[in-house]
Amino acid sequence: MTLNNETLIGVVGSGTMGTGIAQVASTYGHAVRVFDTDENARKKAETRIEQILSRLVEKGRLEEDAARAIQSRIAFVDDLAALSDSGLVIEAVIEKLEIKEKVFQDLEKIVRDDCILATNTSSLSIASISSVCENPWRFLGIHFFNPVALMPLVEIIPSTTTDETITAATRGLIDGWKKTTVAAKDTPGFIVNRVARPFYGEALRILDEGIADVTTIDWAMKQNGGFRMGPFELMDFIGNDINYEVTQTVFEAFFYDPRYKPSFTQKRLVETGWLGRKAGRGFYDYSPGAEQVEPVKDEVFCAEIFMRILVMLINEAADALFWQVASRDDIDLAMTKGVNYPKGLLRWADDIGGAEVLSRLKALYDEYGEDRYRPSPLLRRMVATGKTFY
Numbered sequence: 001m002t003l004n005n006e007t008l009i010g011v012v013g014s015g016t017m018g019t020g021i022a023q024v025a026s027t028y029g030h031a032v033r034v035f036d037t038d039e040n041a042r043k044k045a046e047t048r049i050e051q052i053l054s055r056l057v058e059k060g061r062l063e064e065d066a067a068r069a070i071q072s073r074i075a076f077v078d079d080l081a082a083l084s085d086s087g088l089v090i091e092a093v094i095e096k097l098e099i100k101e102k103v104f105q106d107l108e109k110i111v112r113d114d115c116i117l118a119t120n121t122s123s124l125s126i127a128s129i130s131s132v133c134e135n136p137w138r139f140l141g142i143h144f145f146n147p148v149a150l151m152p153l154v155e156i157i158p159s160t161t162t163d164e165t166i167t168a169a170t171r172g173l174i175d176g177w178k179k180t181t182v183a184a185k186d187t188p189g190f191i192v193n194r195v196a197r198p199f200y201g202e203a204l205r206i207l208d209e210g211i212a213d214v215t216t217i218d219w220a221m222k223q224n225g226g227f228r229m230g231p232f233e234l235m236d237f238i239g240n241d242i243n244y245e246v247t248q249t250v251f252e253a254f255f256y257d258p259r260y261k262p263s264f265t266q267k268r269l270v271e272t273g274w275l276g277r278k279a280g281r282g283f284y285d286y287s288p289g290a291e292q293v294e295p296v297k298d299e300v301f302c303a304e305i306f307m308r309i310l311v312m313l314i315n316e317a318a319d320a321l322f323w324q325v326a327s328r329d330d331i332d333l334a335m336t337k338g339v340n341y342p343k344g345l346l347r348w349a350d351d352i353g354g355a356e357v358l359s360r361l362k363a364l365y366d367e368y369g370e371d372r373y374r375p376s377p378l379l380r381r382m383v384a385t386g387k388t389f390y
């Protein structure tokens with residue numbers, strides 16, 4: 001399986017992600033054909049890429065000739081058949097299983113036998129989508145992050161049936177696009193959307209219990225942990241509707257494991273229409289001149305809040321390693337490159353000390369008696385044998 005910059009890249013869906021993927025593939029020299037059923041979406045995507053490229057030229061980050069070449073290599077097409085010569089097709093249509101299945105059934109009728117088929121799904125299993133394919137050995141997940149051109153991380157997710165040479169060739173190609181690729185098992189949330197859950201979930205839990213308010217929790221995470229945004233600022237930024245939906249999907253996909261239980265507070269915000277920045281109101285009020293509540297800047301109190309959320313994140317990372325979702329290095333890379341964590345969580349565990357992490361988790365488990373706080377068997381085993389992650 002050879003993929004190089006002569007390979008024609010097909011993209012299905014010209015929304016947020018498809019547009020970004022097309023721009024990146026073209027930047028690395030590929031001819032790209034983008035198909036979308038919606039003419040408006042195609043036009044919007046074309047204009048969006050034009051705007052992004054001209055802004056890069058204005059800022060002196062891209063030569064004008066190079067910008068023109070990138071634009072000229074991307075063709076927006078109204079017929080899927082125009083993707084028939086692709087060596088790789090990446091699907092980025094809306095997150096609906098039936099629609100994705102139909103896309104791949106149609107694609108298999110027109111593409112060559114050696115064409116690799118990939119989905120950018122965030123929450124559906126790769127196996128469920130590939131089950132409709134006649135040749136599932138050439139099918140896998142390539143999970144980009146938004147905005148595609150700026151976020152370095154890409155999760156590569158082979159399915160049960162994916163041929164190893166297909167996974168290796170795809171990873172090699174995406175590495176060539178200067179992305180940081182990590183390999184993930186086809187499990188709910190892959191790496192990032194699973195391991196990041198406690199960042200939101202435990203912050204919401206602390207809020208729901210009335211232990212601290214939104215601004216104090218955000219302040220604690222930024223001040224003590226060096227996170228760029230606090231959990232509530234980030235949920236407002238992502239959109240509470242989207243963030244809630246991811247949590248709910250992961251919760252259901254894990255057969256209702258209480259560790260991923262969504263919060264009523266966030267659900268009510270969604271029902272109210274307080275979706276975050278885009279709605280002008282979320283956990284924070286974004287209307288002009290709105291008064292913001294001052295955080296309680298008590299160092300000891302904030303350190304406790306930070307540690308509670310951090311140990312829950314570390315526990316999730318350790319458990320992902322325990323269940324072989326990904327390697328130690330890939331789990332840490334995923335969180336630093338995919339969601340800008342200041343440090344890999346397993347590295348962080350070593351820095352704090354596994355015994356300290358475990359004792360805090362055990363204390364939470366004893367206090368609440370909830371399965372949500374059960375320490376990962378890997379963490380217990382490592383502390384018992386005096387081992388570290390690195």
Ligand SMILES: NC(=O)c1ccc[n+]([C@@H]2O[C@H](COP(=O)([O-])OP(=O)(O)OC[C@H]3O[C@@H](n4cnc5c(N)ncnc54)[C@H](O)[C@@H]3O)[C@@H](O)[C@H]2O)c1
Binds near residue numbers: 015016095143144
């Ligand atoms: N937005 C994100 O932050 C993000 C991040 C990672 C992965 N994803 C995943 O990427 C995929 C796309 O997400 P998005 O945010 O770009 O969605 P989007 O809503 O911005 O775009 C989806 C596009 O698909 C088109 N479409 C719908 N049905 C189609 C069909 N049958 N054939 C061709 N085009 C069709 C729509 O017209 C639309 O332009 C989803 O699977 C999503 O889960 C999204």
